[in-house]
Amino acid sequence: MNTGSPHHEAVRLIQAGGASATAARVQVLRLLLAAHTTASHQTLMQAAMDEARPLDKVTLYRVLDWLVAQGLAHSVTGQDRVRRFSAVPIQHGHAHFECDACGRLFCLADHLGAQPRTPPGFEARQLDVTVHGRCADCTHAGA
Amino acid sequence: MNTGSPHHEAVRLIQAGGASATAARVQVLRLLLAAHTTASHQTLMQAAMDEARPLDKVTLYRVLDWLVAQGLAHSVTGQDRVRRFSAVPIQHGHAHFECDACGRLFCLADHLGAQPRTPPGFEARQLDVTVHGRCADCTHAGA
DNA sequence: GCATGAATGCAACCGAGTTGCACCCGTGCC
DNA sequence: GGCACGGGTGCAACTCGGTTGCATTCATGC
Incomplete structure (x- = not known):
């Protein structure tokens, strides 16, 4: 498999859990994998916009929640009360x-x-x- | 001095910095001192209401910010994105x-x-x- | 082809926190 | 006593992250 492609890597990770790799999920996970730091909801919205594939904000929230629930991402709430997400697998602690x-x-x-x-x-x-x-x-x- | 009275303790702490002990400041600090856990903005609003001395929410925010700036309180943001305040002096770390x-x-x-x-x-x-x-x-x- | 359920998109909403502005009230000055 | 001044307070409107409700679309199995 083409592990070199962020897109295919995202698809692989999502399907590994037996879930369907919908466009939104793949896109969000790909953006998260591409981000070097954690990414906020707003950052992701902007990134999706920039690649001419805008995401609905509700869809984004739901996909992010889903990714967190699947263990493919984790969220941290900063002092500014904004949740930020990262695709780093949960290394507890x-x-x-x-x-x-x-x-x-x-x-x-x-x-x-x-x-x-x-x-x-x-x-x-x-x-x-x-x-x-x-x-x-x-x-x-x-x- | 009457350190036994939460009210006078609050007044003393506020005036120690050379600031004027206004009713709102004394009330908020007293409520914070009385709280055994940290108190959220909403909790404090309710507590002020309960003692028949309701506080304006903006005043409360400003008093809390002021108390934090004076080092008389500190704030923590929880996972629920709500700031909570405590009168515990800042023991760094x-x-x-x-x-x-x-x-x-x-x-x-x-x-x-x-x-x-x-x-x-x-x-x-x-x-x-x-x-x-x-x-x-x-x-x-x-x- | 069709029923079904999950995923998506839109709009309206919620709650924490902020900003702008008018008002009050104590203080110093004349 | 009257008055200007400035900090503190209260009200209303607003911002912004996030959620909910609901209709629509899409994938999937039969």
Whole structure:
């Protein structure tokens, strides 16, 4: 198979779960795979527009939710209250980096540290670590 | 001084910065101090209503922003995209616990683990750790 | 070809948060 | 006492991310 093509890679990933690879799903997943950082709903809308295949915003929300439910993407909510999505497969417990200057969110490869102790009775299930600061671009631009 | 009275404690904290302790500021800070968990904007609106001293929502937003700017409160944005506020003084690097069942956010006393490694060029400034799971109330209710 | 269900598109809606502006009220000055 | 001034407050309208309801389209199995 042609794993070199982002399009076919997206189709392959979607069909791997036995689901039908509809145009919208393939397009969104392809855009997510192509994005180097996480992508917001708005970014994806714009990207779809740019390639002359505009997506309905509701369809986009539904496709994104579906991708997250399928484990093909994951979402992070930034400080600006905007959800951002990434096609990185869920490595449970990977950290994020949020740039305070440009607002972009990056997935970090590094694993997490120890989980903080929770009060008695509290049942911890997942750890969510976000590093705030400046991304390489903004550090460079500001220096 | 009467540190036993939440009201006077709030007045003292506000005036410590040389600012005027207006009714709205004292009321909001008092409500925050009285809350055992973090409080959302809506919670505070309701609490103010309950004590027959309703607050304008804009005033509340402005007072909260002011309190955060003064370092008298801090805000956390949950997965539900709602900001929650706490009067706990900023101990840089304290973690939060977000209950997936009831949505409440708690401040954890425990310190954070090691900061994940960031890619080259990235400048880390602050670490934000949130544990997801079920709070004591929800664990108890669900069992 | 046709029934069926999932996926899509459109419009209207919701809720958190913001902005603009008028008003109030305490303070300093004459 | 009257008045200008400025910070704080209240109201209304707005923005924006996201959701819901519903009709339509499309793929799929029979």
